[in-house]
Amino acid sequence: MFDFTGNRHFGLVQDEEAFARAKEFIGQGLADGSLPITIDREFQGLEKLPEAMQYMSSNLASGKIVITI
DSSP: OHHHBBGGGGTTTOHHHHHHHHHHHHHHHHHSSSSSSOOOEEESSGGGGHHHHHHHTTTTOOEEEEEEE
């Protein structure tokens, strides 16, 4: 998204109108289900943080990694 809307941290000129359109598009897609969120694995509790970080660094995840506290 930032390739098209800009991001000062990446040295890209910010386009506020494009960023607002992108946020609206993504928000609507999440709300209506056309952009589903895939949760690959959920870890329960902060004590599982090292395990979650190890799983994330393995590059085996095919969706979001969630830590529930």
